[in-house]
Amino acid sequence: MQSIVSISNLSKTYAGGHHALKDVTLDIAPGEILALLGPNGAGKTTLISIICGIVKASSGSVTVGGHDIVTDYRATRSMIGLVPQELTLGAFDTVWNTLCFSRGLFGKKPNPEHLERLLRDLSLWGKKDSELMTLSGGMKRRVLIGKALSHEPSVLFLDEPTAGVDVELRKDMWALVRRLRESGVTIILTTHYIEEAEAIADRVGVINDGELLLVDDKLALMHKLGKRQLIAELEQAVDSVPDALAHWSLDLSADGSRLTYTYDPHNTHTGISGLLQAIREAGMVLKDLRTTQSSLEEIFVNLVKSK
Amino acid sequence: MNTYAVRVIYKYEMLRAWETLLQSFASPVLSTSLYFVVFGSAIGSRIEQIEGVSYGSFIVPGLMMLALLTQSISNASFGIYFPKFTGTIYEVMSAPVSFFEILLGYVGAAATKSLLIGLIILATAGFFVPLEVAHPVWMMGFLVLTCISFSLFGFIIGLWADNFEKLQLIPLLVITPLVFLGGSFYSVSMLPPAWQTVTLFNPVVYLISGFRWSFFEVSDVSVGLSLSMVLMFLAACLLVVWWMFKTGYRLKQ
Numbered sequence: 001m002q003s004i005v006s007i008s009n010l011s012k013t014y015a016g017g018h019h020a021l022k023d024v025t026l027d028i029a030p031g032e033i034l035a036l037l038g039p040n041g042a043g044k045t046t047l048i049s050i051i052c053g054i055v056k057a058s059s060g061s062v063t064v065g066g067h068d069i070v071t072d073y074r075a076t077r078s079m080i081g082l083v084p085q086e087l088t089l090g091a092f093d094t095v096w097n098t099l100c101f102s103r104g105l106f107g108k109k110p111n112p113e114h115l116e117r118l119l120r121d122l123s124l125w126g127k128k129d130s131e132l133m134t135l136s137g138g139m140k141r142r143v144l145i146g147k148a149l150s151h152e153p154s155v156l157f158l159d160e161p162t163a164g165v166d167v168e169l170r171k172d173m174w175a176l177v178r179r180l181r182e183s184g185v186t187i188i189l190t191t192h193y194i195e196e197a198e199a200i201a202d203r204v205g206v207i208n209d210g211e212l213l214l215v216d217d218k219l220a221l222m223h224k225l226g227k228r229q230l231i232a233e234l235e236q237a238v239d240s241v242p243d244a245l246a247h248w249s250l251d252l253s254a255d256g257s258r259l260t261y262t263y264d265p266h267n268t269h270t271g272i273s274g275l276l277q278a279i280r281e282a283g284m285v286l287k288d289l290r291t292t293q294s295s296l297e298e299i300f301v302n303l304v305k306s307k
Numbered sequence: 308m309n310t311y312a313v314r315v316i317y318k319y320e321m322l323r324a325w326e327t328l329l330q331s332f333a334s335p336v337l338s339t340s341l342y343f344v345v346f347g348s349a350i351g352s353r354i355e356q357i358e359g360v361s362y363g364s365f366i367v368p369g370l371m372m373l374a375l376l377t378q379s380i381s382n383a384s385f386g387i388y389f390p391k392f393t394g395t396i397y398e399v400m401s402a403p404v405s406f407f408e409i410l411l412g413y414v415g416a417a418a419t420k421s422l423l424i425g426l427i428i429l430a431t432a433g434f435f436v437p438l439e440v441a442h443p444v445w446m447m448g449f450l451v452l453t454c455i456s457f458s459l460f461g462f463i464i465g466l467w468a469d470n471f472e473k474l475q476l477i478p479l480l481v482i483t484p485l486v487f488l489g490g491s492f493y494s495v496s497m498l499p500p501a502w503q504t505v506t507l508f509n510p511v512v513y514l515i516s517g518f519r520w521s522f523f524e525v526s527d528v529s530v531g532l533s534l535s536m537v538l539m540f541l542a543a544c545l546l547v548v549w550w551m552f553k554t555g556y557r558l559k560q
């Protein structure tokens with residue numbers, strides 16, 4: 001399938017010398033939700049800003065829908081909606097006026113029915129005549145989403161969409177993102193909330209210090225890099241791991257009451273049966289037994305740390 | 308051409324002026340009326356006619372230019388600076404609009420507001436002094452060209468400024484003195500010869516002179532020269548704005 005957004009060898013060095021993006025290459029399929037994970041200053045916003053035309057690339061190229069973002073900017077920008085990280089809204093405009101402004105700015109003729117539908121979807125219809133400065137932070141965030149969707153874009157960039165948003169609204173936004181994807185909109189979101197990527201993304205890209213470390217299907221990523229641990233709680237604490245169990249490279253907790261075995265769940269032989277037998281033979285009595293799966297967060301932290 | 312974008316920018320800017328009606332229209336009219344009272348009536352009654360024109364009437368074109376220049380610059384500079392300041396400029400920068408369309412929207416609205424203010428001041432002047440316009444088409448031509456040129460200049464200031472102080476710097480420290488020293492309240496011929504020569508380096512002299520000619524057929528320099536100077540200023544401003552958009556100066560990193 002042809003990519004809707006194609007980024008080739010994109011680099012950006014700011015005037016001060018900061019190398020914000022380093023040779024980034026990425027293809028995004030139509031209709032997918034891609035989450036770009038990365039710590040602050042990783043280059044996520046720079047990447048989005050270049051695609052949207054706000055920042056100039058130092059080298060490399062980007063196409064959206066097959067159109068180059070520089071030579072055919074009208075075509076690419078018409079397809080893109082952007083929800084910025086900051087709550088950047090004019091204080092004295094009304095919700096309705098600001099949406100009308102956004103739609104016109106992107107070259108679309110007025111369509112009150114579409115805007116009404118949008119405001120109802122965002123639970124903002126009752127506030128359509130309110131001045132923006134009177135709205136809460138969560139409402140302003142929704143207004144920004146409404147503005148970005150006012151011209152019916154096929155690609156939506158959400159830059160930290162749930163930063164500073166309460167849990168309930170965050171879940172509402174995730175639901176909205178899923179609904180948009182169902183309507184065929186491609187969504188690229190940046191976040192440092194791992195659970196956000198885990199909850200809604202199809203693919204996850206990890207970016208750090210301007211480099212795209214990896215991009216993979218979310219489940220495949222967890223499958224490939226996710227570790228599982230077997231945690232055995234002992235009836236009686238021990239001073240050290242018995243020699244008979246040395247084969248399994250166990251970790252003993254500081255108080256000596258818990259043994260942790262890390263294994264790859266995809267191996268044919270995980271070694272769990274042998275370990276349990278060896279524990280019994282060593283005369284140790286188990287109080288409890290449980291397993292844990294490493295989260296996307298751990299994978300992300302490990303990836304960033306390893307670079 | 309993205310005409311919808313031009314329309315919404317223009318409408319948004321005009322709406323802003325409408326919502327701040329007192330600040331946008333009443334304030335310049337009031338201050339100009341005060342000039343008429345002080346210079347036209349109080350002082351003007353003690354001054355002889357200048358080149359056959361009563362002093363009160365003589366200062367009308369200069370006062371209109373003073374208001375036009377300051378209003379064009381402040382309207383246009385604030386119009387583009389404020390979205391930069393609040394961060395909402397991201398939307399314009401990420402929209403499918405060309406620099407010419409952005410200019411049409413912002414500068415068009417600023418020039419329209421200044422033009423309206425100019426016409427309101429002209430009407431207000433009629434209450435204080437007898438007025439007749441010898442060349443109405445030329446008068447409108449100078450009026451429109453001045454509004455567009457100085458709105459463009461204001462737009463440049465708005466793009467250049469990165470704080471509110473800079474936004475006020477050029478209008479207060481450059482434009483206002485140039486207008487006052489550009490023959491708003493006197494004829495250049497009334498100055499000593501040396502100062503007459505110095506004054507000719509002031510570009511506003513040409514604007515006021517040409518504008519005054521369209522009213523009373525009296526001028527300090529030829530009307531052709533005045534028109535050329537306005538057109539040159541317009542071309543220079545267009546060139547600077549084009550360069551600013553091309554390089555992304557203070558807009559794109």
